[in-house]
Each structure stands twice: as C-alpha cells, then as structure tokens.
Amino acid sequence: MRWLAAMLSVLAFCGVARAAPVNTGHLTAEIVAQTQGVAPGRTTYVALRQQIQPGWHTYWKNAGDSGQATMIAWTLPAGWTAGPFVWPTPKRLPVGPLMNYGYEGEVLLPVPVSAPADARPGQTVLLKAKASFLVCREICVPEDANLQIALPVTPAPAPTDPAWGGPIGKVLAAAPKPAGLTAAFQRKGANLALAVVGAPLRGGDVHDVYFYPDDSTVIDHAKPQGLDRGPNGLTLTLSPGYAFQGGAAPKAIAGVLAVDGKAYQLSAAPGPLPAGAGGLGPPLPKAALDGGLTLIPAALFAFLGGLILNLMPCVFPVLAMKAASLAAHGGREQALARRHGLAFGAGVLATFLALALALIGLKAAGAEVGWGFQLQSPPIVAALALLMLAVALDLSGVFEVGTSLQGAGAGLAARSGLVGDVFTGALAVIVAAPCTAPFMGAAVGWALTQSAAAALAVFLALGAGFALPFVLIAFAPGLLARLPRPGPWMGAFRKLLAFPMYGAAAWLAWVLTLQAGASALARILAAAIVLAFAAWLAGAAQKRAAAGARPLALGAGAGVLGAAALAAAVWPAYAATPLAAGPARAEAVAEAYSPSRLAALRSDGKPVFVNYTAAWCVSCQVNDRVVLSTRPVIEAMKRDGFTYLKADWTRRDPAIAAELARYGRAGVPLYLVYGAGGAQPVILPAILTEGAVIHALDAGAAKAG
Amino acid sequence: MGPARRTALVALAALGFAAPALAAPQIDAPAPDFQAADARGRVRALADYRGRIVVLEWTSDACPYSHKHYDSGNMQRLQAKARRQGVVWFTVMTAPRASAEYMTPPEVRAWKRKVHSHATAVLIDSDGRLARAYEAKTTPHMFIIDPTGRLVYMGGIDDRPFTDPKSLKGADNYVADALADLKAHRPIAHPVTRPYGCSVKYPPL
Numbered sequence A: 001m002r003w004l005a006a007m008l009s010v011l012a013f014c015g016v017a018r019a020a021p022v023n024t025g026h027l028t029a030e031i032v033a034q035t036q037g038v039a040p041g042r043t044t045y046v047a048l049r050q051q052i053q054p055g056w057h058t059y060w061k062n063a064g065d066s067g068q069a070t071m072i073a074w075t076l077p078a079g080w081t082a083g084p085f086v087w088p089t090p091k092r093l094p095v096g097p098l099m100n101y102g103y104e105g106e107v108l109l110p111v112p113v114s115a116p117a118d119a120r121p122g123q124t125v126l127l128k129a130k131a132s133f134l135v136c137r138e139i140c141v142p143e144d145a146n147l148q149i150a151l152p153v154t155p156a157p158a159p160t161d162p163a164w165g166g167p168i169g170k171v172l173a174a175a176p177k178p179a180g181l182t183a184a185f186q187r188k189g190a191n192l193a194l195a196v197v198g199a200p201l202r203g204g205d206v207h208d209v210y211f212y213p214d215d216s217t218v219i220d221h222a223k224p225q226g227l228d229r230g231p232n233g234l235t236l237t238l239s240p241g242y243a244f245q246g247g248a249a250p251k252a253i254a255g256v257l258a259v260d261g262k263a264y265q266l267s268a269a270p271g272p273l274p275a276g277a278g279g280l281g282p283p284l285p286k287a288a289l290d291g292g293l294t295l296i297p298a299a300l301f302a303f304l305g306g307l308i309l310n311l312m313p314c315v316f317p318v319l320a321m322k323a324a325s326l327a328a329h330g331g332r333e334q335a336l337a338r339r340h341g342l343a344f345g346a347g348v349l350a351t352f353l354a355l356a357l358a359l360i361g362l363k364a365a366g367a368e369v370g371w372g373f374q375l376q377s378p379p380i381v382a383a384l385a386l387l388m389l390a391v392a393l394d395l396s397g398v399f400e401v402g403t404s405l406q407g408a409g410a411g412l413a414a415r416s417g418l419v420g421d422v423f424t425g426a427l428a429v430i431v432a433a434p435c436t437a438p439f440m441g442a443a444v445g446w447a448l449t450q451s452a453a454a455a456l457a458v459f460l461a462l463g464a465g466f467a468l469p470f471v472l473i474a475f476a477p478g479l480l481a482r483l484p485r486p487g488p489w490m491g492a493f494r495k496l497l498a499f500p501m502y503g504a505a506a507w508l509a510w511v512l513t514l515q516a517g518a519s520a521l522a523r524i525l526a527a528a529i530v531l532a533f534a535a536w537l538a539g540a541a542q543k544r545a546a547a548g549a550r551p552l553a554l555g556a557g558a559g560v561l562g563a564a565a566l567a568a569a570v571w572p573a574y575a576a577t578p579l580a581a582g583p584a585r586a587e588a589v590a591e592a593y594s595p596s597r598l599a600a601l602r603s604d605g606k607p608v609f610v611n612y613t614a615a616w617c618v619s620c621q622v623n624d625r626v627v628l629s630t631r632p633v634i635e636a637m638k639r640d641g642f643t644y645l646k647a648d649w650t651r652r653d654p655a656i657a658a659e660l661a662r663y664g665r666a667g668v669p670l671y672l673v674y675g676a677g678g679a680q681p682v683i684l685p686a687i688l689t690e691g692a693v694i695h696a697l698d699a700g701a702a703k704a705g
Numbered sequence B: 001m002g003p004a005r006r007t008a009l010v011a012l013a014a015l016g017f018a019a020p021a022l023a024a025p026q027i028d029a030p031a032p033d034f035q036a037a038d039a040r041g042r043v044r045a046l047a048d049y050r051g052r053i054v055v056l057e058w059t060s061d062a063c064p065y066s067h068k069h070y071d072s073g074n075m076q077r078l079q080a081k082a083r084r085q086g087v088v089w090f091t092v093m094t095a096p097r098a099s100a101e102y103m104t105p106p107e108v109r110a111w112k113r114k115v116h117s118h119a120t121a122v123l124i125d126s127d128g129r130l131a132r133a134y135e136a137k138t139t140p141h142m143f144i145i146d147p148t149g150r151l152v153y154m155g156g157i158d159d160r161p162f163t164d165p166k167s168l169k170g171a172d173n174y175v176a177d178a179l180a181d182l183k184a185h186r187p188i189a190h191p192v193t194r195p196y197g198c199s200v201k202y203p204p205l
Helices: A003-013 A165-174 A297-311 A316-327 A334-364 A378-396 A404-411 A419-430 A440-447 A453-476 A477-482 A488-515 A519-545 A552-568 A595-603 A617-626 A632-637 A654-662 A691-700 B003-023 B064-071 B075-082 B105-116 B129-134 B176-184
Strands: A027-033 A045-052 A059-064 A071-075 A091-095 A098-103 A106-114 A122-137 A138-153 A182-188 A191-197 A209-213 A226-227 A233-238 A253-259 A260-271 A608-613 A641-650 A670-674 A682-684 B035-037 B043-045 B054-058 B088-093 B121-124 B143-144 B151-155
Touching: A027 A122, A027 A138, A027 A316, A045 A122, A045 A138, A045 A165, A059 A122, A059 A209, A091 A253, A122 A404, A138 B064, A138 B105, A165 B176, A191 A260, A209 A233, A253 A297, A297 A453, A316 A419, A316 A453, A334 A453, A378 A419, A378 A488, A378 A519, A378 A552, A419 A453, A440 A453, A488 A519, A488 A691, A519 A552, A595 A608, A595 A641, A595 A670, A608 A617, A608 A654, A617 A691, A641 A654, A641 B054, A654 A670, B054 B075, B054 B129, B075 B088, B105 B121, B143 B176, B151 B176
Parallel strands: A182 A260, A608 A641, B054 B088, B088 B121
Antiparallel strands: A027 A045, A045 A106, A059 A098, A071 A122, A091 A098, A122 A138, A182 A191, A191 A233, A209 A253, A226 A233, A253 A260, A608 A670, A670 A682, B035 B043, B054 B143, B143 B151
16 A cells, blocks of 8 residues: 555656645635646647635636636747637626626636647656736735646657546536537617527527627626527527627627536627527426426325326226226135235336336437337337237137136136236236326426436336225225126126227227328238137137147147237338328317427417327327317317417427427327417316316417407 | 507517616717715716716726726826816716725725825715616726717726736727817717726625
8 A cells, every 4th residue: 555655656756747836815826737748749738727715706708797817828948839728617706786707616727738849758848827817706806826837748648647637628528619509699679689509409408598708898798698499599688788889780799608507609690590599488497397396296196197097098998807807706705806906016016117117218228208108119009909909809708818727617706817917907007008197297207307216216106006996996895895796797797898998909000000101001900800810719729728628739820820910010110101190170270380380480479279199199189089179179279369289299209209308298198378478388287178278278368468 | 469469569578678778878878967976075967067078987996907097197197188178087986885995085085185186076976876877897997978968988998908007008098099089079989898897896776
C-alpha cells in the first residue's frame, strides 16, 4: 500500500506541475490541465479553475445586464498558442429587476492550448496567464491572479491527468455546441419572436428552455422568455434589447439555447419564422405531466383500475367462465376452491409481471411502447385471434383443455387442473389488453416513466386488483355459497359463453385486416379453419382416450395441424399496407391527426378535439360508437367550431406515442379538448359520456369569448 | 372565434404588453418625467428643464466602474465640459436606505465635494423610482435628453467595459460624442449603446 502511494506521488511529480492556487479575495484561482503533457503539434485543454466564495459569482461571456466576463491573457513560449474559453452554460442570476449570467461555486473554463510542431519532447514549458475576474455579490470587486502551469512536452499524446482529465472532459462534453439548428427572429409588436427548429427539438417534448444571447444588447435579459412548442422546434417570445432601438436592427442573434439540461449554439437570421416552430403552446407543468403522481397513489390507481378491468367487455367472458367453474365447487370443496383461486391469481400476476418486464425492456431498448402495444403487431393479433377461436371451440365442447383423461366425461365440476387455472389467469390478462379501465391510463403512463422497480410495483398492483374479485370469491365461503348451484345449466352456460369468444376472434380478424390489408383476411380465415379441424381431431382423440383406446395418431395430427395454423398466421410477415380507413359510418367527420396539422390549427386559435384511438382498443371503439358518433356530440362539435382530429394508434406510430407520453399516458384512449385561444387542453376520462363530452366542448368554445 | 373578436383579443394582449413598454425609455420618444430630491433637499423635475439639454448619470461610490471614471478625473472633465455648454447634469444615486451603499444627503454632499464633481446636482433615488422609470441597469448608465424633452441617448459612457483605468486611453466616449452631435444639430451617431458596470441596487418592490 505504501509503495503504491509512493509510486503515485512520484507519478504526480513526473506529470504536470501546478503552481499553487491563488486566493484573490473572493475566489481561489488556478490552472489545471486535462492531460499530463502535450505532444509536439498537438492541442490539449487547460482550464481556469475558480472556487468562488458562497454568495459571490463571476460572469459568463455575456454578463447580462451588468457585470463583466472573466478574462485571461496568456504569456506563452514562442510558437505556443491558446484559444478562447470554452464557456459552460451559465446560470441565471437575477438581481432585482436585472438579470445576470454567470457562475457560482466551482467552475472550470477550458482553453485549448497548442504546442508547436518543433516543441522538444522532454522539455517542460511554463504557460503563464493573468486572469481577471469581476466577482460580485451586492457589490462588485475586480480581482486579478497571475497563474501558471508547467506542461511537459511528451513524444506521444500524453495520458489523461488523473485529477483533472475527467472534470475538464465533462465540461467540454457538456459545453454548448452547434446542432444543426435553424433559427430566425422577427419583431412581433412590442416583442421579439425567436423561432428555432432542428432534430434535437423535434416532437415538442421540451420543458425548461432559455436563450442566452452572446450579445448583451439584443434582448432585455430580465424579461421572461415565453415558450411555445411546435412539432419541429420551439418559439421564444423575448423582449427586444437596446440593439433594436435607434439605427439598424441586428443582422443576427447568436447565442446558446439551453433545453432541459442540454445546450446548443445557434445563430438566428432576421426573417420569416420557420414552419412548425410553434402552435402546441407552453409545456405542461411537471405536475400535470405525470398527473402529480407518486408511487403510492399510482399503485392505488392501478389497483382500482385492475378491479374495474374485470367488468370491461374484453375480460368478462373469460371471468364468467371461470366463475362458473368455481360455482361447480358449490361451496362444498373449500380447499379446492381456494387452490383454484390462488392458481388463477398466480397466473394473472405472473402474466402482468411478464408484460411489465417486456414493456420495460422494450422501453429501455428505445421503443415507444405502451399498454396494448402487443396488439400493434399483426402476427400477435393473428395469434390472439386463433387463441380466441381455440378457447371458443373448447367452450363449445369441440375439445377440452386441462381435462384429466378419466374425468373427461364429467363436465366442469370435475375439473381440477391447477395448470388450467394459471392458464386462465394468463388468458384473462392477455385478452384485457384491448381494454383500458378508468384510473389505469394515468397509473400505467406514470409507471413507464419511472424506474423499473416502480413500474413493476404499479403493474403488480394492477394485477392484484385484477385478480382480487376472483380470489375473493374463492376464499369467501359465503360468496361461494351464493353462486348458483351447479347443475346441468352449466353445460349450456359454458356453450353460451363460447359465442362472445367467437366474436372476439372475429373482431381480432377485423383489426388484422386494418393493419395488414385484405390479403391478411384470407390467411387468418384459412388458419382458423385448419385450427378448427385440429380442435375437432383433438376432441376425437380425447373421446377415444376416455374410451380406453390409444389416441396417438389423432392427437399427433391435431398437434401438427394446430401448430401449422399458428405458423401460417404469424409467418411470413404481413405486408405493411397503408392503414385502411374504418368502414364509413355516421361518425363525426374526423381528419387524420398529424402533429403539424394540430399545430397549425392551434396557432390559428381554432378549438380542436383530438381522439387518440386504435382499432384493437375496445374501450376506444365503444367510446367512438356510443358517444362520439351520436348526433348531440356531432352537433356540439359543429356548433362550437371544433376540428375533430383522429390519431390512429392501431399500428406503431412514434409521434403518437410521444404525444401520449407528454400527457402521462402509455396507451389509448386519450381525449384532448383544446379550447379556442392558447389554453392547455382538457383531458377527458377514459370512459366517455355524451354529457361530459358536450360540456367539455362547450366550455372549450366559451374560452374564445 | 370571429376575426373581430380575435382582433380585440390581440389588441388587448398588445396593450397588456405595451403598458410597461411605453413606460420604458425609448429613443426619440419623450423621456420619462421625474421628480427627485437632490442632496440639498431641492426637488428637481425634468419638466423644469425644457429648453436645455439634460444628462442623467447613474453612479455608486461602491462600484469599481464608477471609480475608474471618477478616480481618473474622466467623469469630472466630461461634466465640466458639458456644464460650460449649458448642459444640466444630474448624477443619480440609486440605493435603498437599508443597503450599505446608501449615503445620507450630508454624505452625498461630502462625496460631491471630495470627488470635485461638476454635476448640477446629485439626485438621491432611495426608493428607486427614477431608476425604474429609466430602467437604469448599471453604474455608470448614461441618458441624454434634448431641449424638447426627447430621449436622444442611452447606454454606456464609452466603449471600454472594464475596470482597469488603463482602458480609458483611446476610449470612444459616447456621451461626449452625443453632446457634440447635439450641439452641431447632427443626428446622433450611436443613440443606443451597451451600458456596462455594476448593477443598480434596486429596493425591493
């Protein structure tokens, strides 16, 4: 250990020799180097390090309304050159009605230093500098420091300095850089509009934005900077500075645009503002974005949402079927009922866990995903359609799943396969995907913006809520006893429940044709027929087995055909066709959504209703048909001058996913009512009523008055 | 929303923004009027000086930038030259009573004598009203009002925004230039420049 310390100190002496830091009164200054030397003809960075007394500050290259930038004058050996400071993004330092830009605490101002090509390796050069600071609190004190650093000339590029290489590298990496932004400025009455577009600003997902001009006279620094977001960038409403008074207006406005912790250099030219730089309004306050949720309320919302999910049309048939099987126990076999309930619950939780892990994984991989995302993929929709068909065929009695051989003829009452219960739990979660219950949207949306642990907690709460009613029934003898007595009616009920499942299969086939065109219909129908045949074979095999015969050939045939049907449905990939328009119906005339269309309407001050929907989203479809297509709602939209935009998320669409995320949602439906003028949109609940929609539309229009 | 309603809205919004902007000093617009007590207790009103050129100079004895101009005699020379031409020169000290920078009237009178100021008077702006009316930002910050009461110059005293007295050598003194332009009935070459210096100490509102 001791020899290591000795080695290190020797190394330190071999490297850069720093002069002692200089205390100038209100700060301590020194020069530090990024590397342990510099090779001939190479450039390295040294940095002016300031440790400023608490409460005091020094200034950025544009000090703002008062103050003065830190300066440095170098005295270098012949042939050596030093460039200008690389200025880190400053802090805003308001003083009364004035605004300054500067630094507090510790700050590194890097400077590139180049060695001449004829520098001799082995030589150590002394870089001397006089640094001048204006250090201010309420009062200002000019302070100077004569600093120096000894830098060895190395034959090869020198290794990074162990103490300062990292910090200087960080400052250089974070310093504002050009990012291909296009910017223009224009007088708008008493204000100055600065519009910026470019790749880093696309999507309108910006929150904290500030423009630091290089020149102190182009804007009035102390005035607030109004932010309007657009699909391609943003527009800041600034107050013009002195430069716009008397004589010619500025030919360019250059500076640093700080956006959510990143900073970009830009130079704006006078002239018309670029398109798509506004119209979406100011960013939502952070609390509105995630609904102000924290883990506990989010988990509670998820739990409630899970409970209500049981009543949604997607899940109800599956659960009804399961409840019927529980009823079969008729309260007599308590222990057995409990085991069934727990197995079902385990199936639900495991599936939610798997779903959450898949979502988190995909999200980490950079995919824009959300609740119901699996239904955006045609092969999965096709596979689910076949699964629904298989369940329906099972309910119809064509074949039996989870039935032990000896009990094959005994009907539901004899079923004891716990595996079947786990499977039913998983199935219930899978079929729940097209439905969104109230409370769920906000909770899942929040979960996907949080850490993996928080997301898992929310999903498990959702699963717990979802599984609770069924598990409760299994554990409460009283409830169990209240279920209808088992009897022959159960066979009929079971066959009746097959029909909603056939319906679900047909509906998924429809979703598939919307996603993948008419040719997909032929494929899924063919696969369905093969599957039905396989099911019939399987049923025959089961009957034979029950009769004591060997059903090997029939069973194998059923398996092969079933696998073939599934394979045909998911492979080869479905052709990507333009999203087919839904069948014409008496719905309000909706325009296709695009961020630019929304932005254009919003910048004209027009009221807009945006419906984020998907063909596979049952909740959305129900809202569309039961509420949004009714005459009173259509008339209210007309009366109030609303433009109806439909954002169809049936297939993957990163723009829509980003917009959903902005409102803290991970999936559809989402209904936004943008009132006339520049107000923030009102978010409608996931389950709409005519009255609520008309009220929101009228209120939105009234904002104009 | 009809076009008429929208126009009304825009007009309202413009008014909302324009109200403070109108109060802010604008070149070639009437200079904001003021009434302020000088160090001798006499109330000076801008309106009383119609027909004469008026210079406003913000200063602070605690500011190294003001010190550069006073310690070198640069400011006093400029004041003396302007006064000889009939210019009214008001030095303004904006500082709340509670601040360390605040000077009582006797202290201001002593300061004026000590630095050999040639200003007509030193105005004590302890409530910051004068500073707010002109949006004075720095010490020094200079304003020139022509005989008709229009604001014709605002900005820095020169083009050297440094504290080092050596920076005065060869500086382009914008105030001297503007006064010369006014005297010669020429348009002012640089009517607006960047003010530099320490921040004006505003009392909290």
